[in-house]
Amino acid sequence: MNRALNFNAGPAALPEAVLAEAEKNWLNFNHSGMAVMELSHRSKEYETIHEQAILLLRDLLSIPDSYEILFLQGGASLQFSMVPMNLLTEGKAGNYILTGVWAEKALKEAEKVGETFISASSKTQQYKSIPTVNAKTSENAAYLHITSNNTIYGTQWQHFPANEGIPLVADMSSDLLSRKLTIENFDLIYAGAQKNLGPSGVTVVIIQKELLSRSSNHLPTMLNYNTYATHNSLYNTPPTLAIYLLKLVLEWAKELGGLTVIEKRNEEKAKILYDAIDCSEGFYLGHAEKESRSKMNVTFNLPDEEIARSFLHQAKKEGFIGLNGHRSVGGCRASIYNAMPVEHVFQLAAFMKKFRRYN
Ligand code: PMP
Secondary structure, eight states: OOOOEEOOSSSOOOOHHHHHHHHHTSSSGGGSSSOGGGSOTTSHHHHHHHHHHHHHHHHHTTOOTTEEEEEESSHHHHHHHHHHHHHOOTTOEEEEEEOSHHHHHHHHHHHHHSEEEEEEEOGGGTTOSOOOSSOOOOTTEEEEEEESEETTTTEEOSSOOOOSSSOEEEEOTTTTTSSOOOGGGOSEEEEESTTTTSSTTOEEEEEEGGGGGGSOTTSOGGGOHHHHHHTTTOSSOOOHHHHHHHHHHHHHHHHHTHHHHHHHHHHHHHHHHHHHHHTSTTSSEESSOGGGBOSSEEEEEOSSHHHHHHHHHHHHHTTEESOBOOTTTOSEEEEOOTTSOHHHHHHHHHHHHHHHHTO
């Protein structure tokens, strides 16, 4: 069977090898006579999967022992609320750098919890860039929140702000595991799994242990990070199938050569598409400014709406899936996460060249 040319923004393409491995074990996991979904989350078989997923994350991302790795549900969107509920204490302000719709949504949830402060924003520039200069933090900053990759606009932080005494919190939903990272530069990282890590249904949180002392005992149990840290994310039933698939993706990533190889591959893939844009004599117009370009989501426009519609129509006919830009910005977007094969990116670049020639 030919795999689809799947450029969806998330849920997104998963490595074929991972799906094949899951299929092999579908009915009878590890000679248990049961599918993974049928295992008790208190069973030895499931516990092993759970532990392996945590260990692989620790290994691949070089996460020090001073950080907890947690598995939650509710997507990154629940983290928009949990971050301020746990970290935004009385008299302090949640500081936010606005680089897109997801950052705005995170801010909106924090506003419901306590005081907030906008440290920087590129909203007036239609979120075409990352505002790396002029970011100011409030004197009473509880934390500084950023979105490392802006899935909708196709921008990505290239150099992270220094966390000088203020905990740095990052929504890495669309680029965790796609490039090398110094975890110690962050205090809390969260990511919904459905782009680079696995299927939807599990959210990974990496939190500096010291930060856990901020959470009030009055928080609802399931909204307190300590519940997950104390019970190894097994206080209640975790999303066992999603965590199993996450484990398989992490094994695949390790086998590929880890983050050094993955980062290089992602740079190569992004270059193929940005070259197609830059060599088009203005036919394709990238949304993001060059120095802020994302290696995960390549966003671009065409000379006018009619040509853009025709591009998307033709692309669909030729089997390219998910190239429509997000409904809030329009245009086109090619999401090229870790699992996207280089050949599929070459095929898209070739299609872009061909379309340009005939239009
Ligand atoms: N943050 C970013 C950067 C995202 O790309 C998304 C989803 N596309 C979200 C947050 C929201 O994630 P979820 O749907 O898992 O709540």
